[in-house]
Amino acid sequence: MKVTIERLGHLGDGIAEGPIFVPLTLPGEEVEGEVVDGKMSAPRILIPSVERVKPICSHYKACGGCSLMHASDEFVAEWKQGVVKTALDGQGLNAEFRPIHTSPAGSRRRAGLAGKRTKNGAMIGFHTRGTGTLIEVPNCQLLDPALKEIVPALIELTIAGASRKAELSFLVTQSLGGVDVLVKGGKPLDEPARVELAQIANKHELARLTWEDSVVCEISAPVQVFGSARVNPPGGTFLQATPQGEKALVSAVLDAVSGAKKVVDLFAGCGTFSLPVAEHAEVHAVEGEKEMLKALDHGWRFSTGLKHVSTEARDLFRRPLLPDEFKGFDAIVIDPPRAGAEAQIAEIAKCGVKRIAMVSCNPVTFARDARVLVDAGYVIDWVQVVDQFRWSPHVEVAAKFTMP
Structure with a gap:
């Protein structure tokens, strides 16, 4: 069966009319192969895209770790920006996009x-x-x-x-x-x-x-190392995938909360954002895992030159911070898991804090939560896409929201 790839799906597979899902293909390509249950698992490329490149890894055809190494870097960057724009479009939102930051090869720590x-x-x-x-x-x-x-x-x-x-x-x-x-x-x-x-x-x-x-x-x-602090995280603790990606996200967060004197960091983890922000402002770090907060607190106490950092162990899904608990804060940093932070965002929307830095690893839940903030009167100043998971469909997003 011959088909023409119309677009890429959110997992990076090519999609032809039907829909028929075809891995390792690009929009505009004509491919041929057997289709089983709506999937062409072993396509033969009849007419390749001008964006197709030779994969640099000898394991690429078999390994499931990468899915976009056959596409040019320029195509992948534009596609990932487009994934976030499409998610925002789906919520009736638009924003200024900063240039994408892509981590280099060989950088996954x-x-x-x-x-x-x-x-x-x-x-x-x-x-x-x-x-x-x-x-x-x-x-x-x-x-x-x-x-x-x-x-x-x-x-x-x-x-x-x-x-x-x-x-x-x-x-x-x-x-x-x-x-x-x-x-x-x-x-x-x-x-x-x-x-x-x-x-x-x-x-x-x-x-x-x-x-x-x-x-x-x-x-x-x-x-x-988070900012100037050194932290010993518990085994298996979540960390950003690459040092370069982390640096880009931290830079975006620092820009978004610049000028704030007191910041609350929600889903703070071991201090990826709390400790760099503490070089400029007092921070209250809230996180559900006590051991992660213990590591954050230890890193702060044994650092020099940081402003005060307090910690609070709290399940923000079941017990989100309420509007009156945000009193006294100039800015909010929030970096929830893939599911987003629907309950917490609903409370933030009512709190009146002027600046918000949001980080997300899921464009769909990011756009959903952004819609709630915009409906409450916030403006999306800019969006920064960060590609830490090179050659995969995964996307990281940072954004600045302000209340006029």
């Missing part, structure tokens, strides 16, 4: 890998596109070199800690102290296992090894 035992040892890698089969990716163009260098450690951890048929899940994060490793899905952690795993971690100089919810060993503090 944080990634999820899988490990599986084999007859001759173990293998570490990503899952193939559409099948879930594990493949090794030694030439991956996304990962920071430090993450690829610890694959031998992950192999040994898999041999030691995985059952014969189960897969291990690794969350690996580069830090000042080395690579921080969190493992899920392994054997129970009894004392002999703890000793063996700690020996592997020491041999490969991992900063920290966490097995499920237990720290096996911490050899060197897995420190992250």
Whole structure:
């Protein structure tokens, strides 16, 4: 069957009339292949787009980690800007867009890998596109070199800690102290296992090894730098995917709250935004996870030159801050999960704080929440798209809202 690709879907697949979903294609391309259940899994490109480029990764056709490496950088940048614009259009909103910031290749400091035992040892890698089969990716163009260098450690951890048929899940994060490793899905952690795993971690100089919810060993503090502060996050804590992407988002937030003397940071995490903002203003950081706030507070207390930072452990989905609790604040920073912050945004819309910096990893919920603020009288000053997940359909957004 021959079809022409009309557009890309939100997951990066090409979409032809039908709809028929065709991976690894671009708008305007004519492709041919067998269609099963509305999907052409193995398309043959008959007429390629002028935006098509040769993928720079040897694993691209099989690996499921990237989906847009066949498109030019200019096309991807414009498409990602368009994804956010389309989400805003859907809410009847428009805004000034700043130029997109795209993280460079080889900059992912944080990634999820899988490990599986084999007859001759173990293998570490990503899952193939559409099948879930594990493949090794030694030439991956996304990962920071430090993450690829610890694959031998992950192999040994898999041999030691995985059952014969189960897969291990690794969350690996580069830090000042080395690579921080969190493992899920392994054997129970009894004392002999703890000793063996700690020996592997020491041999490969991992900063920290966490097995499920237990720290096996911490050899060197897995420190992250937020502004001028140094923070030791709990294992598995959310962090921005690349240092460059984080820098772009922090810069946008600082711009949005510039001039404020007292700022509240909602969904503050370990201080990605709280601590840089504290170089200029007092900050009240609110976060649901107590251990993350503990790390934030410790980072602030052992820093110099920062203004006062207070913390509050609070589930902002069940107990959002109410309008009277925003009294005295000049600006709000909010960086919710993918689901957005519908309940909290509803309260912010009634609070009257003049400046808001919103960060989001989901254009759809960002646009939904923006609509609520605009209906309450706020204006979208600008939108900044940040592409930390290069060659994927994922998009990060920062925006400034002001009350005239």
